[in-house]
Amino acid sequence: MSAVPLASPRVPGLSALVFTALAGTMAMMAFVAVVGPVVRLLGLAEWHAGLSVTAAGVLWMLSARRWGALSDRIGRRRVLLAGLVGYAVVYIAMAAFVDLALRHPPAVLLSVVVLVATRALVGLFYAAVPPTAAALIADAVPPGGRGAMMARLGSANAIGMVLGPAAAGWIAYRSIALTLYLAAALPLLSLAVLWWRLPEAPAATAPRPGPRPAMAVSDRRLRLPVYAVFAAMVSVTIAQVVVGFFAIDRLGLSPADGARAAGMSLTAVGLGLVCAQALVMRLRTVPPARWIAIGALVSAAGFASSSLVAVQWQLLLAYGVAAFGMGFVFPSFQALAADSVEAHEQGAAAGTVASVQGMGMVVGPLLGTLLYRWSPSAPYLLVGAVLLVLALAAALHPREAAR
Template sequence: MRSPSAVSGLPALVFAALVGTMAMMAFVAVIGPVVRLLGLSEWHAGLSVTAAGVLWMLSARRWGALSDRIGRRRVLLTALAAYALIYVALAVYVDTALQSPPAVWLSVLALVGLRALVGLFYAAVPPTAAALVADEAAPGRRAGAMAKLGTANAVGMVVGPAAAGWIAFQNLSLTLYVAALLPVLALGVIAWRLPATVPAVATATGPRPRLSWRDPRLRLPVLAVFAAMISVTVAQVTVGFFAIDRLRLPPAEGARMAGLALTAVGVGLIVAQVGVMKLTTVPPRRWIALGALVSAVGFASVALVQLPWQLLASYAVAAFGMGFVFPSFQALAADSVEAHEQGAAAGAVASVQGLGMVIGPMLGTLLYRVTPSAPYLLVGVVLGVLAVVAGLHGRGAR
């Protein structure tokens, strides 16, 4: 039986996940100042992020199925090359526009369009990487390798905004140029270190796999990823407002507190996923049930927060639970399907991730207008339901 470390090319996949996430988060860190300097409205920034989520949702399943047909390495190289070219175009446009601001409509079109294309092509990386891990790691032992990818994403979530903020303090345009180099590095490492892969359908018989969200085998993974992404995006979009309104901080201090809370999230994710890597015999269903329960307590407790340290502690606990959930729904999806369906299954799960990225920010901001506690209480209920469903699903399996 393979161990997670026996997956060929795993270090290259981990590196690509790390720098790819750093590049994605660098844009999020600088979009606010860019929008202000170009004379755009706040909703234009939200539109650019939402557009990326929509294309991610629509394309991830197709990318995964394509990797089944033509091979994982080929899809990764194609997607990362396009990702790098589009990011360079985005950096060049922003640099030029900041020197001589064009018409508002042109800036909106460029930022939204290019960011959407970034989401379109980066959507190929998570499902293809997960499918490649599933190809080589033995069933029941995949969560550890998936957790390595998850840890890389978590580190990228922490380091990306921090590095972008430091560089942007020196030169705003330089931030995007540096971020544009990251997918180029990922492309080079994948080309150099990832072995050639045989298309999964080359060894399969019958029709090509066409897995949907409604496939009975994927019900729990799909529910888990949807609940997790709704929870995470709601927490991301509301934390800055919560720090200002509930903790009565000035805007600058509120932004700082939001950054600290998201740093606590990254730390919690990393610590939890290290545990998943070590305890490889725990079934994914059990990790999902435990993680959802812990996260439900963490997010719901935000409704009681009155002091800054309490907000950081609540976010850290919630993220610790999420660190159990994220690698486990990927591993569970992989364990639930056949070898020639791995890309299609990973793509189906990733497309639901994109759906959560679209719905979560809108839902969070609408509920926040009712009361600052409402988004966090809803997330607590959603994750509580997931914990119960995962627990019952595990009993049925036994």
């Protein structure tokens, strides 16, 4: 089979979407890489870190479907630009507060409130980007080719996972505040690129009189994509939120060295995702549900083995293997959702999947940090079990079994 070309004329503004995915993920992962050390330096508890990430997931969950449906009505470009404006403004405010707080630590309650509020608003505004970008691709690419194209966005996300934590880990070793300021500049740059390169396009559907029924989360056509995104996001967010603490406590590192180790682990995640999604782009005839089954099985082995690590290279290897499996899962549930609905439902379907992604972001961090207090190995063992169930569900998916 021949490789997919690096650019496709069928998706207007694809290069701008890819860059936005790259920069947005870099900014998100910069925060994840330093949240553990920030929490420790401000005298907060581990669950406060989980709460800040969970707050972002709550607003993501509540807003993603609305962003997706709004893009069906008013157009993809307008929704993408609005989301990025809010994302950039809030991220700058969060970076400025952390900078001031690290120099002059405020009361614990104030630190918790501001971190949770700003992170929640980041989730609210960035929730506009993934479903709208996925719907834009689904508008332009027919069924059967969407998985490879979604994987291109996924590869940009993965590269962001490589560059973001790597840069954040090394810069945080010298200045945690500088890490967040540089990360805050990325949404501004994405906004400029999208404004310049993404053309206007008509709305996906014409306005209709009277109320329009919303797509239900329980829509039978989306059962496997919804379960897959929930299981994947619970697993990923648990692994993200505990890795800094795990590196400090299990490997005996200082907060600064823990930030660097967390950054390197998340860099290994990005490398694993890049390799896996390159395969998805190349092997375009593999059905999405089959990719989900294979990826969940591989990822379960990687995450579960994290519970046994004793030195840093083992942690990097376990995270890399887990991410390799996730690289098969992420573009596949997006493609499966797009292939399962009609043209006028693409934004709503992408928004539904993204809202469940937010639900996973709510459940994962709190569950992970609470389990971590019981045992550092417990979160990783739970993730392994969740992904094994997903692998079985995907293997038994009736649509693929009938092919």
